[in-house]
Amino acid sequence: MFDTVLVANRGEIAVRVIRSLQGLGIRSVAVYSDADADARHVREAHTAVRIGPAEAAKSYLSIPAIVQAALDTGAQAVHPGYGFLAENAEFARACAEAGLVFIGPPVAAIDAMGDKIRAKATVSKAGVPVVPGASDVDIPEGGFAAAAEKVGFPLLLKPSAGGGGKGMRLVTELSxxxxxxxxxxxxxxxSFGxxxxxxxxxxxxxxHIEIQVLADTHGNVIHLGERECSLQRRHQKIIEEAPSVLLDEATRAKMGASAVEAARSVGYVGAGTVEFIVSATAPDEFFFMEMNTRLQVEHPVTELVTGLDLVEWQVKIAAGDVLTVAQDDVRLDGHAVEARVYAEDPTRGFIPTGGTVLAVHxxxxxxxxVDSWMSEGAVIGSNYDPMLAKVIAWGPDRAAALHRLDLALADTALLGLGTNVAFLRGLLADGDVRDGKLDTGLVDRRLSTLVSEEVPPEFFVAAALDRLLSLQPQGDVVDPWDVPDGWRLGGSGGIDFALKSGSSEVVVRVQGTPANALVSVDGAEPVRVSARRLGDLLEVRHPTGFHRYRHSAGSGRTVWLARDGHSFAIGERERLRSAAGSAGGAGPVTSPMPGTVLVVKAAAGDVVTAGTPLVVVEAMKMEHTITAPIDGVVSELPVRAGQQVALDETVAVVTPQKDEQ
Known part of the structure; x- marks a missing residue:
């Protein structure tokens, strides 16, 4: 067994791998970029090594820097986690050349399965069913359209070298x-070079059904059942579960056997996942999609229903141990469901958010x-994937697991940045999700019912009371003139708080003290409300019930409030509004997220129509095309390719074209 292992990754997977290494009594080495100098995985490892600047290409994707860090710290092995270099054959080869054990499959297996085109050909020869298609390898130059029509629409474009939904595009017609x-x-x-x-x-x-496999260096290969990963957005998994309600025992055994054969066909070693596409109307018919030659993000649900630690087995197999679990030993106990918590805004097309974590619960x-890398003070930038944590729940059956997960998400609070937690709760409450009637298009069909920009009025009331509490004089002796109660001749007139969160704006009038206040929102009938602070909790007694909010002060006069999975930044509204851009949507076009300008698709002076692409911005491995809001002329275009832009920074100005006389 190794005594020191370097973890070549960051975030929650680095924290999770370090946990298993500690359980095995193995010294862990973390690596970090400048952006992660104080990250949780750095603090929890036995030692840590800086490997470069924030840019992933110069740090977490730098093979020489990571290999050197392993050698300098006396590591005998490297665990790649997932993402970054986890499926990079050159990295595995560099580790071997340096005398380091790569905790993953052999280079030949990574090569064979890392290229989706080769992978399909390889497993097809082994008798595994594959989806009909074509690739750049066998499509003649200029023949892409003809090949597409032969495959038929709708079709899916996929990068041969990639995974995780990056670069995938659904095409419904030739145009x-x-x-x-x-x-x-x-x-x-x-993403993949x-x-x-x-x-x-x-x-x-x-x-989307996937099978977890384990294989050792002694010829033993088993599967650990399936995971259902059909709840996706932009081909990225959101909620995963094990086992799938779609499969019966016979289909599970048949699919598992195909996965084992796929692994054997490339001499696979370690933990891997074989992914299949299955029609909801014909579950006994399945097709191979790809094999991920690494640990999967959703591996915890398999661990919870099998009782096995997959990271521990990865390490043991890499050290040469025999797999002591036989296929007949594998039992699926109960049900487990995982939800991925992302720094993203579902109301704006799931674009990444960012900021500093003010508080976390x-x-x-x-x-x-909970598998997480969150801690107070963590900075979520645009350099890396936006996943913050995974909340997983196990129950004796599916209904119990879903119920526990919903309660866990309701008790999850990350203040300081927008997350998808409320969206996840809404998705779990969907009737078809509850009934197990899933498919990869369900989220897109339900999106309008799952997201809302509206802020519940109770949050504005809580924010006003929180602001009033901040204004209360402190000390044993209080001058009545210091009490902020809006007093005037004839009595107390109350205080108006003009508040804004996202696109929602209200005026909250508060009369009295936080402990006994009459509160009205936008002139509605006042109601009796009371509030008090208990540490990081704000307790509010309201006619709708007794609520506890997690709260934290943001920048300026902004407060972050979280309750039941909802999280909002509520600030004081600007009293004066600019008239610029009020005519027909004219004016600045801003970036909806912090990121990097990939492509500038227009030029100053161009005449454009509403919807014309202007700029493509990338953040956290996600592209977003910014389009013209109106017909008009691009009067300003102050950005260039490669430039960093902030949230709401102006990237173009479009003005209406003047009518020619």
Missing amino acids: ELDAAVESARREAKG DDTLLMERFVTTPR EPSGEGVR
Whole structure:
């Protein structure tokens, strides 16, 4: 067994791997970029090594820097986690050349399965069913459109070298193909350094089912059952569970056997996942999609229903141990569901958010597990993937697991940045989700019912009372003239708080003290409310009930409030409004997220129509195209490719064209 292992990753997976290493009595080495100098994985490892600046290409993707860090700290092995270099054959090869054990499959297996085109050909020869399609390898130059029509629409474009939904595009008709290919190639090149694409027939009402496999160096290969990963947005998984309600025992065994054969076909070693696409209307028919030659984000649900620590087995297998778990030993006990918590705004197309974590509260309790890298003071920038944590719940059956997960998410609070927690709770409450009627398009179909920009009035009331509490004089002796009660001749007139959160704006009038106040919102009938602070909790007694908010002061006069999975930044509204841009949507076009300008698709002076692409911004591995809001002329375009832009920074100005006389 190794005595020192370097973890070549960051975030929650680095924290999670370090936890298992500690359980095995193995010394852990963390690596970090300048952006992560005080990150949780750095603090929890036995030692840590700086490997470069914030830019991933110069730090977490720098093979020489990571290998040198392992050698300098006396590590015998490297655990890659997932993402970054986890499926990079050159990294595995560099580790071997340096005398380091790569805790993952052999280079040949990574090569074979890392290229989706080769992977399909390899497993097809082993008798594993594959989805009909074509690729750059066998499509002649200029023949992409003809190949697409032969495969048939709708079809899915996928980067050959990638995973995690990056660069994938759904194309429903021929007219969409060229733009989708351009965008997919650009994102594939940026994410994986390879813009080779393949296209596959898009299976209708598809369900995403994957099988976890384990293989040792002694020829033993088993599967640990399946995970259902059909709840996705932008081809990125959101909620995963084990087992799937779709499969019966016979189908599970058949699919598991296919996964084992796929692993054997490339001499696989370690933990890996074979992903299948299954039609909801024909669950006994399944097709191989790809094999992920690494640990999966959703591995905790398999751990909870099998009782196995997959990271521990990865380490033991890499050290040469025999897999002591036989296929007949594998039992799926109960049900587990995982929800991914992202720094993103579901109301704005899931664009990444960012900021400094002002406060964090993570749930606990029977059957609840949290894999997280969050801590107070953590800075969420635009350099890395926006996943913050995973909240996982186990129960004796699916209904119990879903109930526990919902309660856990309701008790999750990350103040200082926007998250998708409320969206996750809404998705879990969906009737089809509760009934197990899932497919990969469900989120898109339900999106309008799952997201809302409206802020519940109770949050504005709580924010006003929190502000009033901050204004209360302190000390044993209080001058009545210091009491902020809006007093005037004839009695107390109350205080007006003009508040704003997102697109919601209200005026809250408070009469009295926080302990006994009459409160009205936008002139509505006043109601009796009381509030007090208890540490990081704000307790509010309101006619709608007794609520506890987690609260933290933001910048300026902004307060962050979280309750039941909802989290809002509520600040005082600007008293004066600019008239600029009020005519027909004219004026500045701003970036909806902090990030990097990838492409400038227009020029100053261009005549554009509403919806014309102006700028493509990338943040946290996600592209967002910013378009013209109106017909007009691009009068200003102050950004260039490669430039960093902040949230709401102006990237263009579009003005209406003057009518010619």
